[in-house]
Amino acid sequence: MNNRIVVIGANAAGAKAAAKARRTDPRAEIVVLDRGSFISYGACGIPYYLSDTVKELKELMSTPVGVVRDRNFFSKVKGVSVRTNTEVTAIDRTRKVVRLREGGGEESELCYHKLVLATGSSPLVPPIDNVTLDDVFTVKSIEDAELLKERAVPGAAACIIGAGLIGLETAEALQGKGMRVTLVEMRDQLLPGVLDPEVAAVVEKQVKLQGVTVLTGCAVTGLDGEGRVQQVIAGGRQIAADLVVLAPGVRPNVALAREAGLAIGVTGAIAVNERQATSDPDILACGDCCETTHLVTGRKVFVPLGSTANKQGRVAGINAAGGAATFAGVIGTSILKVFNVNAGKTGLTESEARGQGFDVETVLSPAPDRAHFYPGAKPILLKLVAERGTGRILGLQAAGEGAVDKRLDAAAAAITFRANAEQLSQLDLAYAPPYSAAMDNLIVAADIMKNKLAGHARGISAREVKRKLEEGDDFILLDVRSPAEHGEIGIAGAKLIPLGALRERLEELPRDKEIVAFCKVSLRGYEAQKILDAAGFADVKFMDGGIMAWPYRFRDQ
Template identity: 50%
Template sequence: MQKIVVIGAVAAGLKSAAKIRREVPEAEIIVLEKGSLISYGACGMPFYVGGLIADVSDFVKTSSGALRNPEFFKADKNVDVRIRMLVTAINRGDKTVSARSLETGEETVFPYDKLIIATGATPVKPPLPGIELSGIHQFWHPDDAVAIRSGIDSRQIKNAVVIGAGLVGMEMAEAFKIRGVKVTVIEMQEQVFPAFLDPEVAGPVAKYALANGITLLLGEKVERFDGEGTVTAVVTNKRVIPADVVVLAIGVRPNSELAKTAGLVIGPTGAIAVNEYLATSDPDIYAGGDCAENTNIISGKKVFAPMGSTANKHGRVIGENIGGNRVKFRGVLNTVAVRILDFHVGKTGLTEREAKELGYRYVTATVAAPDKPHYMPGSKSITVKLVVEADSRKVLGAQIFGEGDVAKRIDVMAAALTMAATIDDLFDMDLAYAPPYSSPIDNVAIAANAVMNKLSR
């Protein structure tokens, strides 16, 4: 009987376990998780704080309402999930994993034929004075969401400070604003979403946030946190900001130390190096989710891309391959979508900055147009920026923003980039047209036409 051990029981770990059970019905599958919650939807936490999700338990339920706990996985998948088990070592020589119970302290050794590392990532915690004060949250666990929402419900939180204007930071800014909490976002870079937007795209996003009551302090650096026991203020290099709660949203680092100690190769991003089949440098050990490295489909470069969607795909591919198939994971486009109140932002592929850094000869076009005919109720403007390789005419990336339907277009662009589409392909795509959904020539085709016009000069 094949013995499978999985380290980590959130997205990639349990997805791989479930797929292995389908592919290898007789396998013994043990999943070790240091926490007490498993398979939870952390990406929904800002929306719980904002009041859009009623109960935090929804994060650990299936779509049919079943609770995803160890008992569920045992009964439904015949997968043995053991919580509060901290893996202390991977012993590649004898193919075992050593783990310690955080409840009893008991040490257990688990033999494996195949091992899956799905240890995720950890939020960056800056070593600033006052960082240990109560009320400062890394916002990585549902307990943080519960504590913050409770503070808002009890009216103890009136001033919130969010550090970092990335995805989680701006989603939390929206949540606080919806709940009537005064919110300030501090970002040390000169723009919002510095990791994935070009400056001229980030500008209108910031303008909208400011106009709708979200205070943005860009190009400003946090120096310390003040308070006695509980945080009361955030001190930057320019001012003091009152704070009843602070959310740290300055990025995450891959949990790759266990793999590194075991002698596995760590990639240039700091995540675990894997091949196209998601196997590590040890062919009997796979890695997936936020702890594993990815390849950018456009550039071919190694990237760290912690996303729940990617983690779930990793889990499926790993399960397929442990099941005896040869399934490749093609890579990522770093596709993102985010909402700030009634404003939407999406990005896929390379930004202009990235294209320039990588040495591409490229051309760009930025076009604003309604997301549906102007005469239709609810018609809103969106702006599309395309980055296109000049010689091949291949699309390298897209950024889209506005109050209209952005997600539809960014998904079209992600599909096009995956298939190495050119601007001519974008125009040729037979996209769905009806006045409630789109103009006769869709926004992405309009932008493609603008690039064609530039290249024909």
């Protein structure tokens, strides 16, 4: 008998593993088992189907040339046998067989030479009262998508529990269907674990402007209704809801692996090595069911993303077919579009870096996404995180109406290859006015980081400035913009001295107080710091990112 490779799971990782195994070994027998009816579909596209951006579900299950990836496709095109509606109930590692039940019938056995686990993940269902009421949904499967779209009625109330990637994308989709949407998040910001608070605030501001009610720092304790959900109980309040979407995250499907005695990692996902091999060398795992290594920290992480699943599936398929391939790990790169805002991160956030014991410096750098004079230029905010002492780039976050993906991708490469701020600042990036400024915002952020690490620039976050104002700290908030800019928009309590007049008006500033200078993006704020330093002022800083990075209320609002 030819080498038989059995793959459990027929979506991103499993389908990729099977297809790559076939290309690696044309003679192997490859069998894919999946308990569902739909296979090899793009679950990440479900929110766009809900919003009608993607018109038909079959588009999520089709190749780029429009061929549906069904059992016949895998058989005829890939040379792979796929059995749908087939549940694997157990793995006998000693005999190298899997027990399975096809179509709810009797159990049978299938032997394997190599086994690939691509069992994926399942939505987290929070331990709250009445979660089994009708019209309570998750967003994971094709069946979920069909039911949710049917119930998304204009004018009805939808409550989404969880403000991560899935929650925000679903909020936009349902709002676009004419529903009244409330987004509830237990943490005190949107996109916790993805963005630091000041970057998440950019997203929250735009989400609210689109009419979504946002409740952060608000824990859901239960649902209420007669048969169907009618209310969400959260933070001591009752929120009307004709439907509820549970989106607090996902958990890896590891029951089969655990029952078979395979090692489960520290993250709760299946432990694998760089070859995607489990603790049994004849069993590999890939995709959302397994953990991987974070390339910045060296620690094991659970980062369930379609991009990672495909890469791991490719490696697992090669190795199952007798090849030799490795997957080094990830740096947690992710991105989303919600309404008119693009946001994402790569590497570590500031909070993650500090939590891992790094001594960090940060930079906030707002700027247009292309030359400021070119039509269509839109704002973006970058937050760069680096290690003090070495200057090593640890992470980048980005948010705004403009293009953030190219900055994240460039930073992802830099972080992967352990570049420092000096090396990042020297990258030869593509430039023409329709695409970027002559000094791209990422390069500017790296230059600011170099200045900070060298002790030339001293920044303070908008969040810290807000705290100082609220607590009545004795300091000077110095606006060095023009009178016209100051009159148009400003921060309450700021003193105006335009940068061009600063040298002649030094006597207006006390030398014994902390001074925080700012402008539109804090380039002039930094120049003000240097002027005051040269004049002998002892405690001068600039506000990182200037007024463009101020996510709070402005004067007179």
